[in-house]
Amino acid sequence: MNPLKIIPLLIALVSPFIPMSALAAGKHALLIGIQDYSQTGFRSLKGPANDLKLMAGVLRERFGFQDDDFMIIKDDRATHTGIENAFNALIKRVNPGDFVYIYYSGHGSRTADLNGDEPSGLDQTWVSYGARTTDEAHQDNYDVLDDEIGTWLAALYAKTKKVVFVSDSCHSATVSLGPAVPTRAVKADKRPHLLGKRTYTRPTTQRGIRVGAARDDESSIEEQMSAVQDDEYSTEFQKQSDQYYGLFTWYWAQSLQQAQAGNTWNDVFKQTYAQVTAYKGLDKQADMPQPQMEGERQLVWYGDFTPLPQRIPVYYQFETQVKLLVGSLAGVTEGSVYRLYKPQHLGTLPRLTIIKVTPFASYAKPEPETRFKTGDLVIEESHKYDFAPIKVYLAADFPDGKDKPLLQAIRAAFQPRPDKTLSFPAYKLTDDPYKADLQLYILRPKRENGQLIRAQADDTLPKSFSNQPPQLWVLTPAQRLLNEKLQMSFDKPENNHEEGIKLLRENLNKLARIREFKQLQSSGSRALADAVQAVAVQVLILTPDSACQTGANCMLLPDSSLGWHRKKGPYHLQDIDGRVNKGDLLAFTLHNKSKQDYYCYVISLRANGAIYTIFPDPDENMESARLNAGKTKVLMEEVVLPMEEVGEDIIKVITSTSPIQVSLLEQRPFDVRGQRLNPLERLLLNAMYGWREGVSIENDEWATEQVIVDVK
Structure with missing residues (x-):
């Protein structure tokens, strides 16, 4: 796979977002703009010269660039x-550690891939000045290939990881078909490219992030509708009577100017994309573009990798309704509450409540007297689950003694907040242990020679000692520990349990989210049934076997460090349950048997609380999920799924006619943080056995199937 795709509006961001004060190292900006195409058969542009001035101004003001940079x-x-x-x-x-910003504004195009590195058979290009003007066999008569740009970037990566690459040009397509407005795209060059057969150096690492939007149109339209000309190709953003800008560049620059501490590059792009799409009304088109994100999406201002809450951009507010371009397939539910995201703000922030959800969009009612603008970021404050609350029984060995303060603190955490939201929205305390789905038990165990002391050898729980610190254990209704690591130690002062309760809340809410996602299913139409059947999913089970080095069923995986394996299968996805053991690897193959392109997602709901995307790689752009009609994709060349724990793993496949923002579905395993707390690390899904209610959404644009695998 080509590591560099100059997709339309591509932003290849290979750096943390670094403010002026953090840039002690050298700074370098390469700005390229081509406005004059008069010597070619292509339409000249009006915005690139202004785009360069605009970007240079942002780099000076926000990043401290000087003229010599x-x-x-x-x-x-x-x-x-x-x-x-x-x-x-x-x-x-x-020099090593320097900060580099590269920007291109001009026409983009495509040409035939001659060295076989593009699955699409086409290379993406920049249309350089003077290209395609003569019959001369000189490189200046040909576009700049993405292969060449990849080689130049690889040389930069060898010196520094702080590289930002932005290309405001256009030349790529999506699954959905429809009319295009190619204002910064020109027809493909049908000539064999003079440099096309060369072997190029490619970046060997996926540093930073790359995001963009894949469409066959360009990012420039007029700000004043009265100024739009009749020529469909003349759709530049007119800021003043004689000043035009690329629409994406204009809003990208504004988002950079408004960025604040705690924002990620992904936040900046989301704000930009929401403003561009809202301006163009692209949600009204069947071929609506989708954001493209690649790489480390959570990079923040100072290179910090601290996990941040998932942030969603507001698409628009119309009267008393706000629209978000994410829906049920990204985990949004009716009744959930979101608030404006401002990490440095200490006061109360505006909130909105989701009132309607479709698979790809949702609609919300803001609080009275509040307004949201296009590009505002919101985060989920309280999630509304579509199932009956999970009943939790809370108990302790010393309920009226030393454990009383901790019991009271946990009980209080399950009560509604002053604003009526819940810390544990999926759970409800019960006083009846026989009706509980889960038990939280406070013990004060003691070890002797490394072993827990029990009153009787066959007791399920250890004996408590009043002089030992409290631990919170997560148990089944039969008082069996769900996992040996599910023991939280509270060694802070007896009356300060905030950190432990916070971690308990995060991990129990992760468990609830897995249950909710597990229930998500499509229903109701022949089109959905056709979608499920359109993409066949086959699975190879690979069992470690160092003695299996010859024969048809023996294989050394592409990553040789994984060693030799004996393969079984292939099996249909639904047929693998009962065949999988701990230590096995699962390798997937997708085959689109239909005549329609689909976006496909293979998602794993792990026993450790994590939700991972097996395919596509969440660090790649959203177009990588596309599986063209009649094509097969062997995922073993890219990824295998290790079955690491005994218990229940769920593999879910979503097939859709439109891409989804899969990063909103993912979640980290149950947290292991801090030295004072032994948190819930591996909350197994045993507590969910038997919970089989379904939530159906009637829609002809997506379908899903899943298999539950009991790993032995």
Whole structure:
């Protein structure tokens, strides 16, 4: 797979978002703009010159760039050779740890892939100045290939990881078909590219993130509708009578100016994308574009990798209703409450409540007297689950003695907050242990020679001693420990249990989310049944066997460190239950048997509380989920799923005509944080055995199937 795709509006972000004060190292900006295409058969653009000025201004104001930090080439200096020379000069001047910003504004296109590195059979290109103007066999008569750009970036990555690559051009398609407005896209060059057969150096690491939107249109329209010209190709953003900008570049620059501590590059892109799509009304088109995200999406201002809450951009507010471009397939539910995301704000922030959900969008009612604007980020404050509350019984060995303060603190955490939201929205305390689905038990165990002391050898729980610190154990209704690691130690002062209760809340809510996602299913139409049948999922079971090195069923995996395995299968997805053991690897193959392209997602709900995307790689752009009609994808070349624990694992397959923001579905395993707390690490799904209620959403645009695998 080509590690660099110059998809439309591609942002290849290979750096933490670094503010001016953090940039002690050198700074380098290469800005390329081509506005004059008059010597070619292509329409000249009106915005690139202003785009360069706009981006240079942002780099000066927000990143502290000085005049000597810039290399700016435009029009007749931006020939193929001129761009190559500029990259080479940039590579020479960059030192380890420097910060690099690369920006391109101009036409984009495609040409036939001659070296076989593109699954689509097409290379993406920048249309350099003077390209395609003569019959001369010179590189200046040909576009700049994405392969070349990848080679130049690889040389930069070898020196620094702080590289930001932005390309405001267009030349890629989505699954959905429809009319396009190719204002910064030109027809593919049908000539064999002069440099197309070369072997190029490719980046060997997926650093940072790359995000964009895959569409056959360009990011520039007019701000004032009265200024729109009749020519469908002349849709530049007119800020003043004689000033045009690329629409994406304009809003990208505004988002950079407004970014604050705690924002990620992904936040900046989401805000930009929401503003662009709202302006163009793309939600009204059947071929609505979707955000594209690749790489480490959570990189924040100071290079911090601290997990942040999932943030969703507001699409628009119309009168008393707010629209979000995420729906049930991203985990949004009716009744859930979201609030404005401002990490540095200490006061009360505006909130909205979800009132309607479709698979790909949701609608919310904001609080009275509050307004949200396009691009605002919101985070979920309280989730509404579509199932009856899970009953929890809380007990202790010293309920009227030393354990009383902790019992009271936990009970209080299950009560509604002053604003009526819940810390544990999926759970309800019960006083009847026989009606409980889960038990939380406070013990004060003691070890002797490394072993827990029990009153009787066959007791399920250890004996408690009043002089020992309390532990919270998570148990089945039969008082069996769900996992040996599910023992939380509260060694802070007796009356300060905030950290432990917070961690309990996070992990129990993760368990509830797994249950909710497990129940998500499609229903109701022949189209859905056809979608399920359209994509066949087959599974190979690979069992470690160092003695199996010859024969048809013996194989050494592409990652040789995994060693030799004996393969069984292939099996249909629904046929693997009962065949899987701890230590096995699962390898998947997807085959689209239909005549329609689909987006496919293979998702694992793990016994450790995690939700992982097996396919596609969540660090790649959303187009990577597309499986073209009649095509087969062997995932073993990219990923295998290890069955690491005994218990219940769930594999869910979603088939859709539109891409989904799969990152909103993912969640980390039950947390292991801090040295004072031994938290819920592996809350097994045993507590969910027998829970088989279903939640159905009637829609002809997506379908799902799943298999529950008991790992032995």
